[in-house]
Amino acid sequence: MTSPTSRAISRLGIGSYRLALGVPEHERILYRALERQKDPRLNINLIDTSSNYSNGRSEQLIGKVLSNPRHNTLRRDEIVIATKFGYIQNENMRLLSEGVFQRVPPEEIVEYSRECYHSIHPEFMRDQLTRSLERLNTKYVDILFVHNPEYFLMTNVKGTEDNVKKHQTILLNRLAILFEELEREIEKGRIRAYGISSNSFSLKPSHAHFLPYQDLIKMATSAFDRMRVQRDQEHALFLEQQQQQQPSGGVISGGRSGGKVFPPSNSSSFSTTAKTTPLSPSQKPGQGSTSEKRASQPTPPKIVNRTTHGLGYLQMPGNLLETEGLHTTAKWAKAKNLSVFINRPLNAMSPEYGPARLASYPPPLAPTYAEAKDEILGAFVALGKQREYLQSKMGRLKEMVEGLDGSLKTDKLSIIQMEGASVRNQLHQELAKPVPVPSKTKGSGTTLGTASSSLSPVAAAAVDAIRTSPTSTKPHTPPSTSTTPPSSTTHGTHGKVTEHELDHLIKSLDHFIHAFHQQVRFQESTRIRNIMTERGVNLKEVPIEQFAVEYLLEHDQVDAVLVGMKREPYVDFARGVLKSLVTPQPPPSSS
Incomplete structure (x- = not known):
C-alpha cells in the first residue's frame, strides 16, 4: 500500500491511544517501534493518533520523538502520520468555555454528555488541525481523519425510521461541506489526504447510528470540483485585475479560464498591491533591483494540478468477534480504491459476546487465586474479631471481595472492564487505579515503612477504615521504637491496629487484587479459545x-492494522507478526 506521498505504509501501525508525553516508558516504546530494520519490510512507519488522545499529549510525544530522531530510527519523511479531530473534551472543553470556538455555530456542536462534546464544523477542523501541527511539530500530516462523526446520530436519533433518515441526511450534508474545506487544506499543504474514522462502520448498515458510506466518494468528488472551480475563478479574476493595471497592449497569459472573466469568490480574496523595498545607494529612481521587480509582480492564485479528490482512507474497529465491517464497509472501500485501517484488533466490543480481550494469558501461580482469596477473607474476619469497632467495615470489604468472586463465576468478566476501555462496574474500574499510600497514619504519627507503595482504592478503603481508633479521652502515647512487631493481643479488642497487622492486611489485599486480575485474564483466554473452537x-x-x-x-x-503499543513487549509482538508475513529473501549472489 502506498500513502498520498507515494511512501509504502507498513501493514502494522502504532496505535498511540494510551501514549503520552511525560511518561519515560512511552518515549522509549516509540523510539523502539520506529527503529530502522535491516529488512525494510519489517519497518513500522505508520503512526495513528488523535487530538484528544491523552488530552493532546499523545501528539506531543510523537512530535518530540520525530523532532529528535536517533541514528537508528526512521526520519519524518519516511513516516506516515495520521491524526484525527472531532472531540471536545478536557482542554478543548476549557477552550470552548473561554469562547475560543465562537466562530463555530452552537447548533454545530453536539452535546453528547457533560464531559464530551463533538463537532465537525470546518472552523473547528481548522483550529484543531493547527493545534495538532503545533503539537506534532510538523508542517503537515499525511492523513487527517474525521473522528467518529456518528456522535451526531448517537445524540439525536430517537429510533423511528423517519428520524434516522432525517439525521443521517443532516450529517451527510455537514460532511459534504467539510470535505470541500479538507480539499482546500490539501492545496494549502497542511494535509496530504483525509478520511473518516468511525466506530459505526463496524455496525450493521441497518443500525440507527450507522454512517451511510455509499455516497462518500460522490460527495468528495463534488467537493473537489467545487474547490477547483473556485480556484479557477480566483485565478481568472486575478488575471483580469492585472490586465487592468497593465499598459494598453499588455498581455498576461495563464490559467484554465480561456479568457473568461468570473465573478469574485465570497470566500477568498487577494491583493494586487506589491510591497516595495528601499533603493540601494547605487540605484536611481526607476531602476529597481531584480528582486524588487519580482516582488512588484503579485503571485497568481495557485492552479489545482490534482485530478481527483483527496478522500483516501477509512478507519474502523475489526477483530475476531467484530467482523461486520470487514465484510461490508471494508469491501466497499477497497472496491472504491480507498485504503482501510483496522483499529481495536485485540479489544472486542461484541454485541453477542460482550467486551473481550483477544489475548492469551497463563493462570495465576503464586499465590493462586483461591489462595489469595482465602488469605484476604481470613484477614478481614480475624481483624474484625480482634477489633470490634472494625467489624462492620471489615464486613463490607468482605462483601466486596465476595462480589468480585461471584462475578468471576459468571465467566463473562473481561479485563477490558478493569482498564477503563469499557467500564460497566465502578468497583472494577476502581480496582484498576493505583493510589499512593500516605506515609503516616492519621493521628498516630506511625510511618508505614513496610507498606506497599501503591494500592487499589479497595486497599486504601481498608487502610482508612483501620487507621482511626475508637474515640478515646486518653492522652496520645508516642509510638514505640521497638523493632519487634507487637502482637495483636497487646491492645485488646478496643486498641489501635498495630503496624504489623496493617502491613499484613495491605499485603493480603495486594495479593488478592493481583491474583484476581490474572484470574480474569486466564478465564477470558479460555473463553475466547472455546468460542473459536465452537466456530471450528x-x-x-x-x-x-x-x-x-x-x-x-x-x-x-x-x-493496515493498528496495534496499541503502551508496553515494550507489544513492539516485539508487532515485529514478530511482520516477520511471519515476510518470505525470507535469498542471499545475494556471489557472482
Whole structure:
C-alpha cells in the first residue's frame, strides 16, 4: 500500500491511544517501534493518533520523538502520520468555555454528555488541525481523519425510521461541506489526504447510528470540483485585475479560464498591491533591483494540478468477534480504491459476546487465586474479631471481595472492564487505579515503612477504615521504637491496629487484587479459545493475539492494522507478526 506521498505504509501501525508525553516508558516504546530494520519490510512507519488522545499529549510525544530522531530510527519523511479531530473534551472543553470556538455555530456542536462534546464544523477542523501541527511539530500530516462523526446520530436519533433518515441526511450534508474545506487544506499543504474514522462502520448498515458510506466518494468528488472551480475563478479574476493595471497592449497569459472573466469568490480574496523595498545607494529612481521587480509582480492564485479528490482512507474497529465491517464497509472501500485501517484488533466490543480481550494469558501461580482469596477473607474476619469497632467495615470489604468472586463465576468478566476501555462496574474500574499510600497514619504519627507503595482504592478503603481508633479521652502515647512487631493481643479488642497487622492486611489485599486480575485474564483466554473452537477454529498452541492480527491481515480489503503499543513487549509482538508475513529473501549472489 502506498500513502498520498507515494511512501509504502507498513501493514502494522502504532496505535498511540494510551501514549503520552511525560511518561519515560512511552518515549522509549516509540523510539523502539520506529527503529530502522535491516529488512525494510519489517519497518513500522505508520503512526495513528488523535487530538484528544491523552488530552493532546499523545501528539506531543510523537512530535518530540520525530523532532529528535536517533541514528537508528526512521526520519519524518519516511513516516506516515495520521491524526484525527472531532472531540471536545478536557482542554478543548476549557477552550470552548473561554469562547475560543465562537466562530463555530452552537447548533454545530453536539452535546453528547457533560464531559464530551463533538463537532465537525470546518472552523473547528481548522483550529484543531493547527493545534495538532503545533503539537506534532510538523508542517503537515499525511492523513487527517474525521473522528467518529456518528456522535451526531448517537445524540439525536430517537429510533423511528423517519428520524434516522432525517439525521443521517443532516450529517451527510455537514460532511459534504467539510470535505470541500479538507480539499482546500490539501492545496494549502497542511494535509496530504483525509478520511473518516468511525466506530459505526463496524455496525450493521441497518443500525440507527450507522454512517451511510455509499455516497462518500460522490460527495468528495463534488467537493473537489467545487474547490477547483473556485480556484479557477480566483485565478481568472486575478488575471483580469492585472490586465487592468497593465499598459494598453499588455498581455498576461495563464490559467484554465480561456479568457473568461468570473465573478469574485465570497470566500477568498487577494491583493494586487506589491510591497516595495528601499533603493540601494547605487540605484536611481526607476531602476529597481531584480528582486524588487519580482516582488512588484503579485503571485497568481495557485492552479489545482490534482485530478481527483483527496478522500483516501477509512478507519474502523475489526477483530475476531467484530467482523461486520470487514465484510461490508471494508469491501466497499477497497472496491472504491480507498485504503482501510483496522483499529481495536485485540479489544472486542461484541454485541453477542460482550467486551473481550483477544489475548492469551497463563493462570495465576503464586499465590493462586483461591489462595489469595482465602488469605484476604481470613484477614478481614480475624481483624474484625480482634477489633470490634472494625467489624462492620471489615464486613463490607468482605462483601466486596465476595462480589468480585461471584462475578468471576459468571465467566463473562473481561479485563477490558478493569482498564477503563469499557467500564460497566465502578468497583472494577476502581480496582484498576493505583493510589499512593500516605506515609503516616492519621493521628498516630506511625510511618508505614513496610507498606506497599501503591494500592487499589479497595486497599486504601481498608487502610482508612483501620487507621482511626475508637474515640478515646486518653492522652496520645508516642509510638514505640521497638523493632519487634507487637502482637495483636497487646491492645485488646478496643486498641489501635498495630503496624504489623496493617502491613499484613495491605499485603493480603495486594495479593488478592493481583491474583484476581490474572484470574480474569486466564478465564477470558479460555473463553475466547472455546468460542473459536465452537466456530471450528482450533488454535492449539498459537497465541490468540497472533492469530487475531494475522486473521485481519489475511483479508485483502485490510491495508493496515493498528496495534496499541503502551508496553515494550507489544513492539516485539508487532515485529514478530511482520516477520511471519515476510518470505525470507535469498542471499545475494556471489557472482
